[in-house]
Amino acid sequence: MAEKALTVTALTKYIKLKFDSDVHLKDLLLEGEISNFKHNVRGHFYFTLKDDKASISAVMFKSHAWKVPFTPKDGMKVLVRGYISIFEAAGSYQVYVDSMQETGLGNLYQAYLELKDKLEKAGYFDARHKKTLPPFPRQVAVITSKTGAAVRDIIHIIGRRYPLTKILVYPTTVQGEQAQYEIVENIRKADENPENDVMIVGRGGGSIEDLWAFNEAMVAEAIFNAKTPIVSAVGHETDFTIADFVADVRAPTPSGAAELVVPDQKTLLRDIESSRNRLREATFRILTQQEKALNNLTARYVFRDPARIAMIYARPLEHLLEKLTLTHPRQKMVRMQARIEEKEKQLHRAYDWVIRRRRDQLQATQAHLSYANPLSIMEKGYTLVDHAGRYLKSVQDVEVGMHIRLRFKDGVAEAKILDKSKERDENV
Numbered sequence: 001m002a003e004k005a006l007t008v009t010a011l012t013k014y015i016k017l018k019f020d021s022d023v024h025l026k027d028l029l030l031e032g033e034i035s036n037f038k039h040n041v042r043g044h045f046y047f048t049l050k051d052d053k054a055s056i057s058a059v060m061f062k063s064h065a066w067k068v069p070f071t072p073k074d075g076m077k078v079l080v081r082g083y084i085s086i087f088e089a090a091g092s093y094q095v096y097v098d099s100m101q102e103t104g105l106g107n108l109y110q111a112y113l114e115l116k117d118k119l120e121k122a123g124y125f126d127a128r129h130k131k132t133l134p135p136f137p138r139q140v141a142v143i144t145s146k147t148g149a150a151v152r153d154i155i156h157i158i159g160r161r162y163p164l165t166k167i168l169v170y171p172t173t174v175q176g177e178q179a180q181y182e183i184v185e186n187i188r189k190a191d192e193n194p195e196n197d198v199m200i201v202g203r204g205g206g207s208i209e210d211l212w213a214f215n216e217a218m219v220a221e222a223i224f225n226a227k228t229p230i231v232s233a234v235g236h237e238t239d240f241t242i243a244d245f246v247a248d249v250r251a252p253t254p255s256g257a258a259e260l261v262v263p264d265q266k267t268l269l270r271d272i273e274s275s276r277n278r279l280r281e282a283t284f285r286i287l288t289q290q291e292k293a294l295n296n297l298t299a300r301y302v303f304r305d306p307a308r309i310a311m312i313y314a315r316p317l318e319h320l321l322e323k324l325t326l327t328h329p330r331q332k333m334v335r336m337q338a339r340i341e342e343k344e345k346q347l348h349r350a351y352d353w354v355i356r357r358r359r360d361q362l363q364a365t366q367a368h369l370s371y372a373n374p375l376s377i378m379e380k381g382y383t384l385v386d387h388a389g390r391y392l393k394s395v396q397d398v399e400v401g402m403h404i405r406l407r408f409k410d411g412v413a414e415a416k417i418l419d420k421s422k423e424r425d426e427n428v
Contacts, residue, residue, distance in 0.1 A: 008091070016086035019093060025084040030095060031103065032056075034076045036207035045072060048207070049080065049095065057094035058082075068100050074208040075109020078102055108208055112215050115242055119217075124224050124246050131229040131248045133261060137197035139166040140261055141190035141228070143183065146171035150204045150233070150254035157258035164358040165262050166365055168196065174203040179213035184222040191226045199226070200257045201243065202233030214241040223247055233257035272351075283340055290329045297329075378409035395420050 006014075019025055032049035039045060043062030048055050058080065060068075072078065082097040119125065140158060144150050146169060155167055170186040173179045183201065190196050201223065203211070213219065214234045223230050223246045232247030233254040244250040251257035370376065378384075384407040385392045392398055398417050406413045 009088075012086060012088050012091050016088060019085050022084075027081070027083060029079060029081055030056075031077070031079045033107070033109075034072055034078060035074055035209060037072050037074050045097070047072065049078075057087075057092065058097055059094060060097035060100065064098050070102050072100065073109075075112065076102060108212065112208075112242070115215065115217055115220075116245065119220055119242065119246065124220060129224070133229050133231070133249060134197045135263065136162075137165050137261060139168055139195045139197055141193065141196040141199045142167060142169045143172050143186045143190060143199060143201045144169075144203050144254070145174050148174075148204055150202060153253075153255045154200060154233075154258040157255055158262050161259065161264045162262035163265070163362055166195075168193070174213060175206070175210050176213075180216040180219050183213060183219050187219075187222040187226055187230075191228045196228055198261050199228050199230045200233055200251075200254070200261060201230055201247070202251070202254050202257060203235070204254065205236040205239060211235050211239060211241055214243040216242075219243055220246045231257045231260055276347075279340075283336075286336070287333055290333055294329045383408050395422055 030049060032051050032055075035048040035050050035055070037045070037047040043065055045058075045060035045065045045068075047058050049058045050056070060080075060082075079101045080095065080097045081099045082095050084093060084095055086093050123129070142151060142154055144154075151169060155169075158165055158167055168190075170190055172186050173182045187199070187201065190199050201214075203214075205211075211234055214232075220242045223232070223243055229248045231249045231251050232241070232244045233251040233256065234241045234243055235253075237252035237256075249260060251260050385404055386407065387398070387402060387404050392404065398404065398420055400417050400420060402417045404415050404417065406415055
């Protein structure tokens with residue numbers, strides 16, 4: 001007789017029944033630290049409750065959440081009462097919270113507050129240390145993960161708003177134990193490059209643990225000591241890290257940082273057109289005033305009966321007519337109109353030249369980026385070798401028997417080191 005298989009639904013319902021029938025899980029008190037807290041638009045609380053060695057998902061529905069007398073935050077220690085059950089759609093267990101009491105601050109949040117207080121007293125947040133962002137940056141250094149949505153948003157927005165600005169990305173690990181060291185090193189590299197006019201340092205959103213690299217003292221020190229203006233763009237608008245307080249400007253998101261560092265070309269073109277219209281209006285106003293003055297002058301008595309005046313003042317009139325010929329307002333208007341037309345031609349030529357030059361620079365940069373693309377190099381047969389998430393650059397980094405991963409242009413392969421030698425293979 002063939003053994004009958006269970007469906008996933010049946011198995012999940014069976015496990016849920018076990019959870020729901022366990023008296024120890026129906027009403028329990030649980031103490032832990034809040035992480036990754038989210039307040040749903042419908043009023044529900046979603047968060048993770050954790051301690052030093054474990055974590056559990058938690059939900060508090062609106063019917064209970066509105067009774068909480070404080071605003072829960074990441075890093076806050078709380079005591080919750082509720083029950084454990086299975087969320088069938090995800091096949092995961094979680095605690096359904098009925099009530100919540102605040103018991104203190106979590107270790108990470110306490111460390112965050114202590115460092116923030118220390119740096120504030122040392123003057124790291126003072127406005128006198130803040131550098132002004134350049135109005136028209138030639139090149140923007142971006143220090144963030146090379147694969148995240150943040151870098152794509154920054155490149156897209158800068159390219160759309162002000163394509164004359166170059167973008168130099170410094171690929172950086174932004175989460176984990178090594179993140180702080182890479183962030184500091186890339187800030188130093190970007191600061192030493194004289195072509196970088198401004199830096200964007202940041203990443204997308206996450207929990208307090210995910211963003212913790214930007215709360216490290218060494219990152220704050222690197223930002224404070226940098227000579228290049230730095231815009232901090234860490235997480236979402238509600239996320240605040242130590243880096244945000246030390247940076248010269250804090251952006252609510254990476255996209256916001258891109259909008260802060262470059263002007264909008266559409267606004268610039270509108271300003272140019274507005275200036276041109278004001279110039280035309282001013283020119284017309286001057287010409288109108290001069291024409292009115294000329295009409296008033298020709299309406300005088302001396303022009304209505306010149307023959308009689310000539311007989312009385314023959315010689316002075318001749319002298320006056322010669323002077324009027326040289327200083328006639330209409331001649332001035334003709335010369336002024338010619339100068340205005342020449343200035344307009346110069347303005348058009350200069351504008352066309354700048355646009356052509358910037359377009360050529362952009363095309364040259366695109367060609368250079370395409371040539372320097374690592375994928376182009378891998379098309380020639382080169383591979384990347386990594387072991388346990390670390391790229392190997394030397395034969396000294398490998399050991400016999402070590403399992404490595406070879407990354408080709410179209411996939412990866414696992415391999416094992418059988419032998420190694422410092423001598424170069426002459427057949428290569």
